Amino acid sequence: MNDMTQVSVRDAAYNFAYLDEQTKRMIRRALLKAVAIPGYQVPFGGREMPLPYGWGTGGMQLTAAILGADDVLKVIDQGADDTTNAVSIRRFFARTAGVVTTESTPDATVIQTRHRIPETPLHADQIMVYQVPIPDPLRFIEPSETETRTMHALNDYGVMHVKLYEDIATFGHIATAYAYPVMVDERYVMDPSPIPKFDNPKLDMSPALMLFGAGREKRLYAVPPYTRVTSLDFEDHPFEVQKWEACCAICGSRDAFLDELILDDAGTQSFVCSDTYYCAQRVSQQEQGQ
Amino acid sequence: MYVAVKGGEQAIDNAHRLLAKKRRGDTSVSELRVEQIRQQLPLAVARVMSEGSLYDEELAALAIKQAAGDLVEAIFLLRAYRTTLPRFSPSLPIDTSNMLLSRRLSATFKDVPGGQLLGPTFDYTHRLLDFALLAEGEYPGPQVTPDAALEPCPRVLGLLAQEGLIKNEADHGESIADITRDPLELPASRVERLQALARGDEGFLLALGYSTQRGYGRNHPFAGEIRIGDVEVWIDPPELGFPINLGSIEVTECEMVNQFVGSATELAQFTRGYGLAFGHAERKAMGMALVDRALRAEEYNEEIVSPAQQEEFVLMHCDNVEAAGFVSHLKLPHYVDFQAELELIRKLRKPAEGSKHE
Numbered sequence: 001m002n003d004m005t006q007v008s009v010r011d012a013a014y015n016f017a018y019l020d021e022q023t024k025r026m027i028r029r030a031l032l033k034a035v036a037i038p039g040y041q042v043p044f045g046g047r048e049m050p051l052p053y054g055w056g057t058g059g060m061q062l063t064a065a066i067l068g069a070d071d072v073l074k075v076i077d078q079g080a081d082d083t084t085n086a087v088s089i090r091r092f093f094a095r096t097a098g099v100v101t102t103e104s105t106p107d108a109t110v111i112q113t114r115h116r117i118p119e120t121p122l123h124a125d126q127i128m129v130y131q132v133p134i135p136d137p138l139r140f141i142e143p144s145e146t147e148t149r150t151m152h153a154l155n156d157y158g159v160m161h162v163k164l165y166e167d168i169a170t171f172g173h174i175a176t177a178y179a180y181p182v183m184v185d186e187r188y189v190m191d192p193s194p195i196p197k198f199d200n201p202k203l204d205m206s207p208a209l210m211l212f213g214a215g216r217e218k219r220l221y222a223v224p225p226y227t228r229v230t231s232l233d234f235e236d237h238p239f240e241v242q243k244w245e246a247c248c249a250i251c252g253s254r255d256a257f258l259d260e261l262i263l264d265d266a267g268t269q270s271f272v273c274s275d276t277y278y279c280a281q282r283v284s285q286q287e288q289g290q
Numbered sequence: 291m292y293v294a295v296k297g298g299e300q301a302i303d304n305a306h307r308l309l310a311k312k313r314r315g316d317t318s319v320s321e322l323r324v325e326q327i328r329q330q331l332p333l334a335v336a337r338v339m340s341e342g343s344l345y346d347e348e349l350a351a352l353a354i355k356q357a358a359g360d361l362v363e364a365i366f367l368l369r370a371y372r373t374t375l376p377r378f379s380p381s382l383p384i385d386t387s388n389m390l391l392s393r394r395l396s397a398t399f400k401d402v403p404g405g406q407l408l409g410p411t412f413d414y415t416h417r418l419l420d421f422a423l424l425a426e427g428e429y430p431g432p433q434v435t436p437d438a439a440l441e442p443c444p445r446v447l448g449l450l451a452q453e454g455l456i457k458n459e460a461d462h463g464e465s466i467a468d469i470t471r472d473p474l475e476l477p478a479s480r481v482e483r484l485q486a487l488a489r490g491d492e493g494f495l496l497a498l499g500y501s502t503q504r505g506y507g508r509n510h511p512f513a514g515e516i517r518i519g520d521v522e523v524w525i526d527p528p529e530l531g532f533p534i535n536l537g538s539i540e541v542t543e544c545e546m547v548n549q550f551v552g553s554a555t556e557l558a559q560f561t562r563g564y565g566l567a568f569g570h571a572e573r574k575a576m577g578m579a580l581v582d583r584a585l586r587a588e589e590y591n592e593e594i595v596s597p598a599q600q601e602e603f604v605l606m607h608c609d610n611v612e613a614a615g616f617v618s619h620l621k622l623p624h625y626v627d628f629q630a631e632l633e634l635i636r637k638l639r640k641p642a643e644g645s646k647h648e
Contacts, residue, residue: 053615
């Protein structure tokens with residue numbers, strides 16, 4: 001254990017990880033189905049959680065269902081361990097499950113995230129849990145659930161390519177910067193949750209299991225380890241990720257996703273890593289090197 | 291360094307202490323007791339119980355106190371508690387025709403068996419602020435007729451049904467769905483629809499019901515009957531072999547009579563919309579009944595053109611806990627996605643290569 005981990009005592013007033021065992025079992029069964037059909041949205045009997053819908057209730061239910069007493073949990077929001085909602089969710093599981101929590105990416109066995117995939121490569125003993133607001137990538141093209149379920153069933157994804165084409169015709173580029181649709185295992189088009197498209201390549205052939213939970217919409221889905229995940233594109237407009245001219249003002253990284261800070265009234269910009277653990281690691285390595 | 295959204299445990303704890311202070315207000319004024327809320331804000335308690343889907347006046351009053359009077363927040367508190375409770379058994383259908391009435395009216399008949407009963411209502415009050423309420427004092431109670439006899443009050447729509455004038459609603463004895471345990475799949479059954487509407491936001495149902503009156507899915511409603519009162523709740527546990535009474539709850543029931551359907555082979559009949567809510571909740575029950583009827587458009591081969599008639603639109607957006615959660619989540623940091631958008635919009639604004647000198 002290092003200074004990034006914290007040991008907690010479980011509040012015995014609640015069942016382990018808050019949800020009752022029957023509910024956890026129901027979610028695990030749905031998860032098995034999701035793993036068996038990569039990218040397919042499985043309806044599940046989502047419960048009302050003591051946090052608001054839209055604040056990670058789907059991810060929390062999945063985490064609650066898979067968490068064991070020996071797990072080490074990391075929670076990030078925007079890539080950072082210390083954003084308020086990440087703190088709040090981490091405290092929730094520290095209190096109700098008494099699990100060890102950590103900020104270290106390699107030490108975590110379960111990582112619940114909102115909007116980012118860590119920069120540090122994941123390994124085979126890890127499970128990523130994503131918080132998902134709108135699980136259906138077709139929703140913004142076709143608002144009706146009845147329609148989109150049929151479209152997925154029939155592999156009818158023409159409209160998605162039309163939308164991307166219209167972007168190119170209007171703007172010269174595909175105008176989607178996050179929640180960029182992916183094709184999973186050459187069958188289902190999937191919303192990778194609102195991660196920046198910068199993170200999409202990390203989903204492809206990842207050794208870690210990826211679970212996605214949408215609490216309000218009562219859907220969950222999965223990408224099993226070592227599954228092909230390709231971002232939709234065209235031969236003459238290949239998928240590409242964000243690039244910055246600047247480097248991180250703290251650790252100097254040129255490979256990480258950077259957040260833009262505005263420092264003064266004159267609008268002076270500075271850029272720092274969104275992944276706080278990655279950034280801190282690089283700084284400590286640089287200090288040791290000196 | 292950037293600290294705007296970096297909170298940490300201390301900031302969260304302190305925010306909660308500030309909230310507790312705001313809720314308490316001036317400490318020289320005595321603290322509101324839960325029992326006072328329960329007794330003196332019964333309509334707020336009723337709404338929280340209905341949309342929180344839990345009949346418990348004390349807990350609803352506690353939720354209102356804890357939420358500092360924010361009823362949607364109180365509904366959320368009650369829901370989050372309810373979800374942890376074990377389910378013992380579904381109740382037998384409540385028998386509203388045997389209700390102990392405190393109020394009953396029918397707009398479709400001048401008089402009905404059992405009579406009209408105005409009861410406690412804001413109707414016909416002149417909405418003039420009653421400055422006497424600024425002071426505390428005694429209030430004159432209602433006049434009572436001590437020797438009044440109980441009379442049967444059959445449901446008004448039942449009387450119409452006897453003549454075959456209104457579509458009969460048959461109980462097919464289907465197993466009862468529970469939308470709080472199983473995901474709602476569309477198209478939904480009427481049972482699931484009514485469950486969703488009963489939990490639905492009063493304001494949303496009111497506005498949608500109103501929209502049908504203004505022509506967006508018009509179906510010519512009459513308030514066939516509104517009744518408020520106490521009904522007994524019974525369950526029939528299989529291991530006992532006989533039903534047992536759990537006690538009474540107060541409910542508001544509204545049955546709308548709507549314009550007819552008929553065809554070359556079927557005689558014209560009125561149709562109905564149904565609304566039910568815990569406690570004294572007329573506006574909710576009426577809005578629900580209007581929307582229930584509008585959602586039966588497909589069943590009656592009506593053209594579906596308006597929001598109130600669109601099942602998926604209504605059912606996916608009527609829940610205020612879901613809606614409030616998703617709207618409020620916009621307060622969470624989104625700076626990673628926004629950064630991605632910034633990068634994109636800057637790229638889109640760059641003139642295409644070669645076009646600079648055009």
